[in-house]
Amino acid sequence: MLVNLGAVALFIVACIIRGHPGTMPGTPELVLQGVGVALLTMGGWMGGVLVNRNQIGVDHRYARAGRWKEETLHRESGESLRVARSDELEPDQMKLLHIDGRRIVLARTQSGYVAFDDGCTHKGGSLAGGVMIGGVVQCPWHGSQFDCRSGAVKAGPARQPVATYRVTEANGEVRMNLGTAP
Numbered sequence: 405m406l407v408n409l410g411a412v413a414l415f416i417v418a419c420i421i422r423g424h425p426g427t428m429p430g431t432p433e434l435v436l437q438g439v440g441v442a443l444l445t446m447g448g449w450m451g452g453v454l455v456n457r458n459q460i461g462v463d464h465r466y467a468r469a470g471r472w473k474e475e476t477l478h479r480e481s482g483e484s485l486r487v488a489r490s491d492e493l494e495p496d497q498m499k500l501l502h503i504d505g506r507r508i509v510l511a512r513t514q515s516g517y518v519a520f521d522d523g524c525t526h527k528g529g530s531l532a533g534g535v536m537i538g539g540v541v542q543c544p545w546h547g548s549q550f551d552c553r554s555g556a557v558k559a560g561p562a563r564q565p566v567a568t569y570r571v572t573e574a575n576g577e578v579r580m581n582l583g584t585a586p
Contacts, residue, residue: 473497508521519580526561
């Protein structure tokens with residue numbers, strides 16, 4: 405913000421020095437404006453780093469969804485894996501799971517827990533970073549929408565469904581089997 409305000413201040417000073425808009429700008433005005441352009445470029449670069457690399461920006465999800473949770477798990481040979489407590493997520497909340505090098509989203513819909521691959525089939529955007537409402541998750545990159553239970557494409561540009569996984573809920577635990585889809 406300070407860098408951008410500094411650039412605006414330089415442009416204002418250059419306008420004051422120039423005086424009448426019809427006069428040709430002199431060297432001092434051009435130097436001030438050049439430094440102002442450099443500051444605006446630097447401010448734009450810094451803003452891009454904050455938003456894209458550091459993920460600091462406007463959160464497009466609605467208030468109750470909250471930031472997704474994240475957990476790394478390791479599964480034993482072929483057996484189902486405990487991935488959450490039954491009360492861990494509210495409806496329309498998601499949890500990103502890292503399981504043996506795979507990124508899988510565990511989500512809670514109004515009708516129960518579901519699990520699906522994190523990558524959008526269009527360009528690979530993280531679905532955990534998207535919005536989920538009413539059992540449909542939307543990719544934050546290009547807006548593709550997928551049915552959370554079946555993985556089917558609800559709206560493009562994606563054409564291929566996302567893989568889904570069988571999730572069971574019993575005795576206060578949510579368990580998932582990577583080898584089977586619903």
